[in-house]
Every structure is written in C-alpha cells, then in structure tokens.
Amino acid sequence: MVEQPTIKRVVLDVLKPHQPAIPEFASRIVSCNGAHRVNVSLAEIDQNTESIKVLVEGNDIDLETIRACIEEMGATIHSVDEVEVARKV
Amino acid sequence: MEKYLEKFRFYLRLTGVSAISRRYFVMNTFDGALIALGVIIGAWTSGPVQPRTIIGAGLGVSLAMGISGFSGTYFVERAERLRKLEELEHSLLMDLHHSVHVKAQRTAMIWAALVNALSPSLAAVIAIMPFVFAHYGLISINEAVIISLMLIFSVLFMIGVYLGKISRERVIISGIRIMIVGIITAAIIMLLGNI
Known part of the structure; x- marks a missing residue:
C-alpha cells in the first residue's frame, strides 16, 4: 500500500512583532500540531518588527495549523521558501 | 489554574506591563x-477628634483614590495601547484582532488599572486600621495616632527597600531615604496644624 505524501520540513519567511521574543515564539510553534523541531534565525530587525526564517521539522506538518499558530502570535507568513515532502513506499 | 497563571504571565511579558505596574x-x-x-x-x-471621623475620612479617601486610580489608568493605558496596536498593525500590514496581542493588551490595561487602584487604597486602609481599634475602645486615640504613624513609616520604609532592590542599591539606606520624606511631611503638617 502506498501512503499519502506528508510534509517533513518547511522553511518560512515570517514577519513578526518584537514580542513574543524569538525563544518564546519558537517554543510556541514547536507546541503546534505536527512540529517536532523548530529553528528560528533572525534575518532583519526593524523599529516595530523582525523578519525571521522559521524552519519547522516534523512527521506530518500541517501548514494551515502552523500558519494559525504563527498568526495567533501576531506574525505573518510572507512566503514559503522551502518544502520537503516524503512518502513511504 | 496553573495554565491560566502561565497565560497571564505570558501576557505580562508580551506587553511589558510589569515595569510600568512596578512604577x-x-x-x-x-x-x-x-x-x-x-x-x-x-x-x-486640629483639635479633639473622634476615631470614627478619621475612619470615615480615611475610607473615603481610600475609595476615591481607588476609583480615580482605576479609571484614570485604564483610560490612559487603553489609549496608549490601542495606538501601539494600530502602529503594529500598520507595520505588519495585518489585522491583529485574532492574535494574542489584543488579549494581552486588554489584560495589561486591567492589570495596570488594578495595581494603580489597589496600591494607594491598601496603604490608606493599613494606616487607618489602628483607629478601628480606638473606635472600639481597645486603645486610646493618641495610641492609635502613634501606631498609625509607625505603620505609615513602615510602609514608606518597605517602599524604599523595594526600590533599593530594583536599583540594586543598599536597601536599608533606600528605605530610610523614603521614610525621611514621610517624617518631613509629618513635621510640616504638624507645624502648620499648630499655627
């Protein structure tokens, strides 16, 4: 039986306010459904906002859940820069 | 309960209201x-006075300070925080109404207003407590005045200690410094009262 492909890794370009700070922001995303590991790196800092790269790894990442988690913290996804999808054969 | 407390702490961190409410x-x-x-x-x-009069005046002042503190702070914080939210929405080009920021700012307004309302009222209530004992005849009015002054100076000393802890200075010196302001105020009022 061939399984449905699932998202294993995704890199997002996100614009967020200064608060919550990056460690708290990352901790909250990792608590989201499907995320096992999150890596956040700061790309640019502005007066009110920060541009960050968010790498999310998991077994079955639901992009909509991740988006909802990110938007709940007042941040917005600018673009989905990388996606890694796999399926068991 | 733990969950709500954690959420509350997160909101305080998010809005940075802790430093403001400390002030x-x-x-x-x-x-x-x-x-x-x-x-x-x-x-x-001013002359012979009944404990009841001081209790009434003290409670009245305490209530007025509480209401004034709550409403004044709530409206000031509301205006400032709504403006901040709008600026943030403008920078992010998104509506933040479904984000934690709105809930956090609302919590921060109420928290700051409560701190502002309860802190002066609490100090005033502590100060008039001895007059309740004097009212029931447990102590004399002069004793009540002395105990009350001691309580007020202790509150002032504690404020100084707290400030000393924040500024990481010597807490005893900081406590005495604030207490001296109270002693000078008491001396001026006594001097004017005797004229």
Missing part, C-alpha cells in the same frame, strides 16, 4: 501613605 505600585503606595498621613495628622492637630 505605578511604588508611586501610588507612596501617594496613599502620604495622603493618609496628611488626613491623620491634620485631623489630630
């Missing part, structure tokens, strides 16, 4: 203590 707490406890000092010494030096 409100110190300023208003100081205000409350000095106002109570004014009411008590002013009444005492």
Whole structure:
C-alpha cells in the first residue's frame, strides 16, 4: 500500500512583532500540531518588527495549523521558501 | 489554574506591563501613605477628634483614590495601547484582532488599572486600621495616632527597600531615604496644624 505524501520540513519567511521574543515564539510553534523541531534565525530587525526564517521539522506538518499558530502570535507568513515532502513506499 | 497563571504571565511579558505596574505600585503606595498621613495628622492637630471621623475620612479617601486610580489608568493605558496596536498593525500590514496581542493588551490595561487602584487604597486602609481599634475602645486615640504613624513609616520604609532592590542599591539606606520624606511631611503638617 502506498501512503499519502506528508510534509517533513518547511522553511518560512515570517514577519513578526518584537514580542513574543524569538525563544518564546519558537517554543510556541514547536507546541503546534505536527512540529517536532523548530529553528528560528533572525534575518532583519526593524523599529516595530523582525523578519525571521522559521524552519519547522516534523512527521506530518500541517501548514494551515502552523500558519494559525504563527498568526495567533501576531506574525505573518510572507512566503514559503522551502518544502520537503516524503512518502513511504 | 496553573495554565491560566502561565497565560497571564505570558501576557505580562508580551506587553511589558510589569515595569510600568512596578512604577505605578511604588508611586501610588507612596501617594496613599502620604495622603493618609496628611488626613491623620491634620485631623489630630486640629483639635479633639473622634476615631470614627478619621475612619470615615480615611475610607473615603481610600475609595476615591481607588476609583480615580482605576479609571484614570485604564483610560490612559487603553489609549496608549490601542495606538501601539494600530502602529503594529500598520507595520505588519495585518489585522491583529485574532492574535494574542489584543488579549494581552486588554489584560495589561486591567492589570495596570488594578495595581494603580489597589496600591494607594491598601496603604490608606493599613494606616487607618489602628483607629478601628480606638473606635472600639481597645486603645486610646493618641495610641492609635502613634501606631498609625509607625505603620505609615513602615510602609514608606518597605517602599524604599523595594526600590533599593530594583536599583540594586543598599536597601536599608533606600528605605530610610523614603521614610525621611514621610517624617518631613509629618513635621510640616504638624507645624502648620499648630499655627
């Protein structure tokens, strides 16, 4: 039986306010459904906002859940820069 | 309960209201203590006074300070925080109404208002407590005045200690410094009351 492909890794370009700070922001995303590991790196800092790269790894990442988690913290996804999808054969 | 407390702490961190409420707490406890000092010494030096009068005046002042503190702070914080939210929405080009920011800012407004309301009232209530005992005849009015002054100076000393802890200075010196302000205020009121 061939399984449905699932998202294993995704890199997002996100614009967020200064608060919550990056460690708290990352901790909250990792608590989201499907995320096992999150890596956040700061790309640019502005007066009110920060541009960050968010790498999310998991077994079955639901992009909509991740988006909802990110938007709940007042941040917005600018673009989905990388996606890694796999399926068991 | 733990979950709500964690959420509450997260909201305080998010809005940075802790530092502001610390300032409100110190300023208003100081205000409350000095106002109570004014009411008590002013009444005492003006001539014979019933404990009931001081309790009534003290509670009235405490209630008025509480209501004024809550409403004033709530409206000021609301205006400032709504403006901040709007600026953030403008920078992010998104509506933040479904984000934690709105809930956090609302919590911060109420928290700051509560701190501002309760701190002066609490100081004033502590100061008039001995007069309740005097009212029931457990102590004399002069004893009540002395105990009340001691309580007020202790509150002022504690404020100083707290400020000393924040600024990482010597807490005893900081406590005495604030207490001296209370002693000078008491001396001026006594001097004016005797004229």
